Amino acid sequence: xxxxxxxxxxxxxxxxxxxxxxxxxxxxxxxxxxxxxxxxxxxxxxxxxxxxxxxxxxxxxxxxxxxxxxxxxxxxxxxxxxxxxxxxxxxxxxxxxxxxxxxxxxxxxxxxxxxxxxxxxxxxxxxxxxxxxxxxxxxxxxxxxxxxxxxxxxxxxxxxxxxxxxxxxxxxxxxxxxxxxxxxxxxxxxxx
Amino acid sequence: xxxxxxxxxxxxxxxxxxxxxxxxxxxxxxxxxxxxxxxxxxxxxxxxxxxxxxxxxxxxxxxxxxxxxxxxxxxxxxxxxxxxxxxxxxxxxxxxxxxxxxxxxxxxxxxxxxxxxxxxxxxxxxxxxxxxxxxxxxxxxxxxxxxxxxxxxxx
Numbered sequence: 585x586x587x588x589x590x591x592x593x594x595x596x597x598x599x600x601x602x603x604x605x606x607x608x609x610x611x612x613x614x615x616x617x618x619x620x621x622x623x624x625x626x627x628x629x630x631x632x633x634x635x636x637x638x639x640x641x642x643x644x645x646x647x648x649x650x651x652x653x654x655x656x657x658x659x660x661x662x663x664x665x666x667x668x669x670x671x672x673x674x675x676x677x678x679x680x681x682x683x684x685x686x687x688x689x690x691x692x693x694x695x696x697x698x699x700x701x702x703x704x705x706x707x708x709x710x711x712x713x714x715x716x717x718x719x720x721x722x723x724x725x726x727x728x729x730x731x732x733x734x735x736x737x738x739x740x741x742x743x744x745x746x747x748x749x750x751x752x753x754x755x756x757x758x759x760x761x762x763x764x765x766x767x768x769x770x771x772x773x774x775x776x
Numbered sequence: 777x778x779x780x781x782x783x784x785x786x787x788x789x790x791x792x793x794x795x796x797x798x799x800x801x802x803x804x805x806x807x808x809x810x811x812x813x814x815x816x817x818x819x820x821x822x823x824x825x826x827x828x829x830x831x832x833x834x835x836x837x838x839x840x841x842x843x844x845x846x847x848x849x850x851x852x853x854x855x856x857x858x859x860x861x862x863x864x865x866x867x868x869x870x871x872x873x874x875x876x877x878x879x880x881x882x883x884x885x886x887x888x889x890x891x892x893x894x895x896x897x898x899x900x901x902x903x904x905x906x907x908x909x910x911x912x913x914x915x916x917x918x919x920x921x922x923x924x925x926x927x928x929x930x931x
Binding site for chain 1: 834835852853855856858860861862863864865867868869871874879898
């Protein structure tokens with residue numbers, strides 16, 4: 585085994601007889617294939633089908649909400665809200681998600697009861713994440729600058745033109761449970 | 777013995793089945809008795825064409841009560857509002873604590889009283905499910921005419 589490694593090291597170290605141009609082209613093509621494959625693989629973990637693999641009942645909850653069925657037929661899928669769109673942030677979140685793979689392996693929420701018991705914790709973590717990045721995932725579609733207050737309801741205007749405009753509050757402070765069932769809301773600001 | 781049993785069985789089958797077939801036909805012919813119902817004059821077995829769903833306006837003016845004890849109606853859309861064991865979206869604005877800041881109508885203190893007459897510090901469980909009494913209104917024609925007029929002093 586050690587001999588094999590040593591031979592491999594010698595091969596890797598010794599200069600090859602291939603032309604510089606050939607190595608460059610091979611490297612370039614290899615880079616495209618590797619990078620494309622990596623990104624495609626990562627995007628595959630952003631599909632609804634992938635999420636449903638473990639979170640099927642939660643994925644279904646969106647169907648009654650405005651983010652699934654609405655008058656204009658635009659909809660959001662899990663990753664639109666739960667995965668950052670900016671590449672660097674996305675990688676960070678994906679690395680964090682490796683912890684969730686471990687939770688999947690040991691079955692942290694693999695029964696309905698376990699999930700219900702943990703739901704408030706999970707929701708709180710996501711709300712906290714959204715609060716910290718100023719609800720960036722909401723704002724990827726809903727941009728404050730283009731909100732027409734004359735088209736909004738009276739109740740919406742009174743909140744958006746004050747607390748949201750001043751940066752006092754962020755979207756998720758009020759808009760909780762807009763795509764899911766809510767956990768026990770006792771002690772959450774603005775609830776009960 | 778077996779023969780007698782078979783005879784009884786056959787007789788009973790004939791006795792019960794033939795009038796049954798006859799009466800089913802009769803029921804089909806007269807099941808609405810010629811009286812039009814809210815679904816108009818159709819057979820009980822017919823399924824009416826579903827009407828288009830009524831749209832609830834996003835906002836409307838406060839709706840007057842028709843009688844003194846009527847639960848006030850909801851003058852806005854409540855799509856997606858969750859009212860269940862975990863959360864009550866109505867109370868996010870209408871609770872005593874939040875109503876002032878949100879400019880909403882306060883929940884009445886009568887809602888804090890349990891059925892035994894004890895006043896609690898928050899909404900009593902029997903009054904927790906707002907939508908059992910308070911409902912949204914769409915622009916729909918009344919199905920039945922109503923001639924109710926409150927007495928003068930309460931108008």
